[in-house]
Amino acid sequence: MESIIEVNDLTKTYKKTDAVKHITFDVKEGEIFGFLGPNGAGKSTTINMICTMLAPTSGTISINGFDVKKQKDKVRESIGIIFQENTLDEKLTANENLMLHCRFYKVPKEKREERIREVLEIVDLVKERRQRVETFSGGMKRRLEIARGLLHYPKVLFLDEPTVGLDPQTRAHLWEYILKLKEKEGITMFLTTHYLDEAEISDRVAIMDQGEIIAMDTPAALKNELGGDIIELSTENNEKALAEIREKIDGAEVSMEEDTIHVKVASSDAFISTFIKTLTIPVTKLNIRKPTLNDVFLAFTGRKIGEAED
Numbered sequence: 001m002e003s004i005i006e007v008n009d010l011t012k013t014y015k016k017t018d019a020v021k022h023i024t025f026d027v028k029e030g031e032i033f034g035f036l037g038p039n040g041a042g043k044s045t046t047i048n049m050i051c052t053m054l055a056p057t058s059g060t061i062s063i064n065g066f067d068v069k070k071q072k073d074k075v076r077e078s079i080g081i082i083f084q085e086n087t088l089d090e091k092l093t094a095n096e097n098l099m100l101h102c103r104f105y106k107v108p109k110e111k112r113e114e115r116i117r118e119v120l121e122i123v124d125l126v127k128e129r130r131q132r133v134e135t136f137s138g139g140m141k142r143r144l145e146i147a148r149g150l151l152h153y154p155k156v157l158f159l160d161e162p163t164v165g166l167d168p169q170t171r172a173h174l175w176e177y178i179l180k181l182k183e184k185e186g187i188t189m190f191l192t193t194h195y196l197d198e199a200e201i202s203d204r205v206a207i208m209d210q211g212e213i214i215a216m217d218t219p220a221a222l223k224n225e226l227g228g229d230i231i232e233l234s235t236e237n238n239e240k241a242l243a244e245i246r247e248k249i250d251g252a253e254v255s256m257e258e259d260t261i262h263v264k265v266a267s268s269d270a271f272i273s274t275f276i277k278t279l280t281i282p283v284t285k286l287n288i289r290k291p292t293l294n295d296v297f298l299a300f301t302g303r304k305i306g307e308a309e310d
């Protein structure tokens with residue numbers, strides 16, 4: 001697959017902060033690329049530089065073959081951006097919002113109606129197009145913003161925390177639309193999120209922490225790298241049980257969090273049979289699961305993504 005975004009040795013230094021430190025990566029045409037990290041990791045700073053809105057301190061970026069520093073207009077024609085905050089005009093109808101954007105992006109007059117209908121069909125808002133945006137639900141507004149981002153046929157769509165502030169059901173719906181877009185239109189998508197479950201949708205994920213990319217691969221490969229199973233259990237005396245597991249079971253990585261003991265093992269089958277024979281403290285709760293991206297973040301940084309934000 002061809003690269004559509006190439007970022008090379010990119011840095012951004014503010015007076016007191018190295019917000020982005022020498023990052024290098026590429027995004028392939030047609031993929032969903034997820035940028036993952038806690039608040040303050042440097043995600044927005046990186047996106048802003050890629051989208052021509054912020055000048056890098058050093059390094060190079062090209063999008064669709066255009067240099068971000070020297071060919072800003074060409075880059076801007078190649079991208080669509082969905083910001084974190086709502087930027088629609090609430091007093092206008094969906095159609096009027098899109099018309100305004102067509103003018104802004106100089107979509108030819110005779111093409112506007114047709115193009116607006118096309119993008120509204122993609123996000124399922126054709127029927128509602130004459131309604132004022134202020135009457136829309138949060139999810140409908142996000143979909144309209146996506147439609148607007150698509151009006152000028154961008155090659156890459158940037159979605160910065162697209163589901164922030166939406167309820168779980170609306171979030172799930174929005175992801176369905178995003179996947180449909182990838183499949184039907186073949187648009188490359190660059191998304192940031194700090195919801196680890198949402199990053200699973202990505203073809204590849206880059207995990208960013210304190211201005212650096214600390215891991216990058218498919219979600220499956222990142223999780224496989226950790227290997228094994230994670231066992232979560234509670235007992236009648238967690239302190240004692242923790243000591244017993246440490247003492248009696250070889251090769252188990254053990255930690256305790258609130259009232260749950262976490263044990264990382266190569267194979268849960270082998271662990272459970274030894275465990276039943278050796279543990280003397282009664283178990284009150286037991287759960288076996290595969291690693292998640294949260295565990296990947298924890299393994300790379302020593303912190304959970306939530307803790308990293310505190």
Ligand SMILES: Nc1ncnc2c1ncn2[C@@H]1O[C@H](COP(=O)(O)OP(=O)(O)OP(=O)(O)O)[C@@H](O)[C@H]1O
Binds near residue numbers: 037038040043045046
């Ligand atoms: N204009 C600025 N001036 C000085 N420091 C800044 C500026 N913008 C960002 N920073 C700092 O750079 C670092 C990275 O911030 P950035 O907003 O890129 O993180 P983020 O991963 O996008 O987080 P969020 O999800 O909260 O947007 C932070 O330490 C932030 O305080």
